[in-house]
Amino acid sequence: MSILVNKDTKLVVQGITGRDGKFHASKMKEYGTNIVAGVSPGKEGETLDGIPVFNSVAHAVKATGANTSIIFVPAAFAADAILEASDAGIALVIAISEGVPIQDMIRITPILKLNGTLLIGPNCPGLITPGEALVGILPAMIFKEGNIGFISRSGTLTYEVVNLLTQNDFGQTTCVGIGGDPVAGLYFIDLLEMFENDPETKAVVLIGEIGGDAEEQAAQYIAEKMTKPVVAFIAGQTAPPGKRMGHAGAIISSGSGTAEEKIAAFNKAGVPVAKEPGEIPELLRRRLAEQSK
Amino acid sequence: MSILVNKDTKLVVQGITGRDGKFHASKMKEYGTNIVAGVSPGKEGETLDGIPVFNSVAHAVKATGANTSIIFVPAAFAADAILEASDAGIALVIAISEGVPIQDMIRITPILKLNGTLLIGPNCPGLITPGEALVGILPAMIFKEGNIGFISRSGTLTYEVVNLLTQNDFGQTTCVGIGGDPVAGLYFIDLLEMFENDPETKAVVLIGEIGGDAEEQAAQYIAEKMTKPVVAFIAGQTAPPGKRMGHAGAIISSGSGTAEEKIAAFNKAGVPVAKEPGEIPELLRRRLAEQSK
Amino acid sequence: MKIHEYQARQIFRDYGIPVPDGVLCYTVYEVEKAAREMDRMVVVKAQVLAGGRGKAGGVKLARTVEDAVAAGKQILGMDIKGLTVEKVLVTDAVDIEKEFYVGLINDRNTKSITLMVSAEGGVEIEEVAKNNPEKIIKYSINPLTGLLDYQARNVAMELFGNIKLAQKAASIFIKLYKLYIETDATLAEINPLVLTPENEILAIDGKMNFDDNALFRQPKILAMREPDAEELQEIAANEKGLAYIKLDGNIGCMVNGAGLAMATMDMIKLYGGSPANFLDIGGSSNPQKVIDAMNILLSDKNVKAVMINIFGGITRCDDVAKGLIKALEIIMTDIPIVVRLSGTNAEEGLALLKETGLPTVSSMSEAAQKAIELSKR
């Protein structure tokens, strides 16, 4: 088992003829992801790495039954591409595009809800269910099948931590990079719930960062609803207020969204917070041992 | 039984302190309609004819449990007032206001659907369930309890026909004036379905007019779904194309929406169409007699 | 409310839709000047608020300045569907590779705005709809999102099959949608939208209608109103709280309520007469309104008899009768009048009118028959 993507995923790649789209479509296909279609307006009929290209998501869905989409189009067109996928009946959309205007996301969020579409991102590295499907730009070789669920707001920090997990023999059910933008699709709580309900997942690692209060909400959710152990890490403890640390979401405004508050919330919820990434495997080992007592 | 309004209706009057609102609130109350509140921003705390006035529909609903609203505010503010009622949880809104811009109605329609609000109007005379509740500007004395359902796009023509029905001893379950605007709330089909499902209603009289194809759709619906007899009349057989006959909706555009087409559709569906209003009671008598054979 | 082609083109231009240059001319001298300055092949187009201008000879291609002058002479002052041509548009004659149709319209059924496009441009879309409905692509626009880029592009791809042209066309569709929303339009057509041999896409002719109910918030559109004589009459009636439309018959009608007014016209026709007008006086029994209505009614010299049909609802018939009596005292006319009063306090009203000697009846059909009879004397 796993969450969101697996062997049944039929992926369409929006923006498949662009530089990033082309590159990562190949990588995903190489990993074994079932890519059924690409979309690039005006290129219907062509194929790319054996993948048929369509003018629109609607055409792609009609011809191939695609149920999941990954988006590589430039930020200015990303919201439109997400709506196109959603309106075409795609159930899960992963938006890799970085730099999408916040109000575009606010505008499309209720429409996605109406259509019943789940969104991951934008500005995210995507997700992977090791051994089944890679839908994103994550480096496949660091992941390993196992029973740890993984959720993170960042990219390379995800790789750093997953690498440590894999080296310490903690394989993963599914690893999800939810992206660093302030207004994004699925968030910690949504994914914690999915992991809680996934029989294969035994524990969850959550990588938060400064800005917003998603971590605080996650902590509350964990305290109230979760039976599985969770271990956390928060990046940005030294970041100064009011500055945007690369991620649009990683900004501390007026005394809220600080690492201290987030760490306190997790501690209150009984979630151990690692001081540095290297500590995570050990914390995980301990929590799992406690759980099995 | 009846449809839409009855003894359980708890009515709030939006625009109760305006000239029309005040006058018709009295008339409705006099008829026995359960008016629980009025809305007029800035006048919260006052009463009018014994009806408590609130600043907002939300306040009115909270204080009185109102479930139905009637709107008398000027056309420019009508769409906003409808949304206010809908957002406050009102289940049925009757918009009397005349001259509401069409795009306002287009804009609010999907929101009403999301909120699960039913709308009648705008630019309509409202509705009445004789003996139970009058929610509109209809002249109460021409109506009579009975088992004929009545739906009409026009105002005084409704009175003309209802008067004939009552004189011929055809009382009514509920009479609904759906209004003459091209984009309106409940339409023929919606109400035909409600009458079909209302055990008290034995037959339906439908008064259509030129413009649009609501009558054609109604004819098709009757042919396919209805067991109860329907008798129709279509106003505007002599109206010239391209001219707006008082009602914004009563305009024949480019060879569609003509009375001939509508009459043909009804005839095809087995619905007799009266040549003049005076014929309606006789047609109704015949259809009811056929039915009871 | 309708506007002229040249006005629609100006709105298009304001919203960034490419439109060929054009000059509005009221005189042949202006046509000559415009053609000379343009210094290329031009088209001279009658500006009247009527369809079928081409068929009526109101649109002419002119290769030279002399041709343009000739066209101007022919078209200015000509009659198209009863309207006199008072001005012409002199515009670049664009080389045309292919013509398309693009339109936006309010759709009652879906309660949304519908985008219609067709590769059968340059002809009346109603013809295409009748004869080749499969050649029209209709796309219903979700009011919650407006016309989205991908939607405009996908529709344009169906039409052009080429992404570069589709993107140009999609941008025009989106601008047309924006102006449609922002002007409270009820119809916005580009017909034809043309593709030139240089792969430019241009709006050659435009038609726009607007929601009369929204003019209160559209001062710029309202300022474009150029009503003809008949419309002026309708507008004047409107300002008095009346809805009036002139028709061809000889029996004037005065009715309260639009539906009843239409049914009254139908009734007259049913009994072999011919209505002279549609006239809805609304819900008031104010004598002044009755006077205004009678004045408008009788200004039509074809009227041989008048049928007044009132159904008293909230309005009481005796009040209406009092209004009528006052009105008739002031107006003084020889045209015979028949009055039908029914509904609230009808008896009292009829009693009051009896004293005036006006023929009164209590049913619509009687009234119609009586009016027809009176009209034939």
Place this chain on the structure above:
Amino acid sequence: MKIHEYQARQIFRDYGIPVPDGVLCYTVYEVEKAAREMDRMVVVKAQVLAGGRGKAGGVKLARTVEDAVAAGKQILGMDIKGLTVEKVLVTDAVDIEKEFYVGLINDRNTKSITLMVSAEGGVEIEEVAKNNPEKIIKYSINPLTGLLDYQARNVAMELFGNIKLAQKAASIFIKLYKLYIETDATLAEINPLVLTPENEILAIDGKMNFDDNALFRQPKILAMREPDAEELQEIAANEKGLAYIKLDGNIGCMVNGAGLAMATMDMIKLYGGSPANFLDIGGSSNPQKVIDAMNILLSDKNVKAVMINIFGGITRCDDVAKGLIKALEIIMTDIPIVVRLSGTNAEEGLALLKETGLPTVSSMSEAAQKAIELSKR
């Protein structure tokens, strides 16, 4: 992106929000001229992109022209939170009956824009939020409808309790929402919104932030950008595809990825060091990017050691190593550098770097400890 008060006031004015008159002045002479022309009590306000201008002495009431000149002399050139005041706004001193707060902000939780109002105006809203959260009314705006008239009016009624004032305020809320949407703002505050003894409602001070990701479609907003020296550096870095923020420490960091870069800073702190910057070079191994990053890093004279932390994902570590080697050939610096490479082809990368004699390690914590050690030499 932030803008000055005078710029926010101009945007307000463009959208019809009432704002008292004001003149932007760069010199004391201009202040004198403005005060003389206004010929009434004025306020002289420092225009710097920092909060707490009042507390810092950057806002002064001037009853006479002489007062205004004195205020101008004091404020122009003064330092507020490290920023030099280069201009002041001379504005009408409005009689104030009561002060309110009105703000719009993007709310991550509801994924919508939130309207916040408070009768506690004129102070920093963060203070109110901390001490009297019940005094802030928050209203989450449905993105599908925008801020509706009835909503604005109902919120304003809560604040003013009087329909006439509420309607004036509601109209301001709706204009603020419109400009917020149309400028891709992330924050729009009127603080204070004041009620005058004459029952006028005016926006006295304004603050606006904008979404950097949307500036591509906001040319008018972009044109208002007035970055200070530090921001110029950040913008210059951005244009090179780097995200750079200067901090106060002495260990320069170069990292791929924002989250990892923050974690790197945290790690340095954890081991007793102090990061000199945040620097994310993104996903590329292009040597030029590494060169640019090093140049920016080393332009900070506080830097005593550099920690390069790369986790190879799609980017291969050997490619990054090659980029680094090329970069270091060009840059030539005495500042000690420690390199940590991990992930894809890390071993190959480390092997390449070994030849250059750079200290290399394979874990973040080692790298941080080594960098701290080097910085102390």
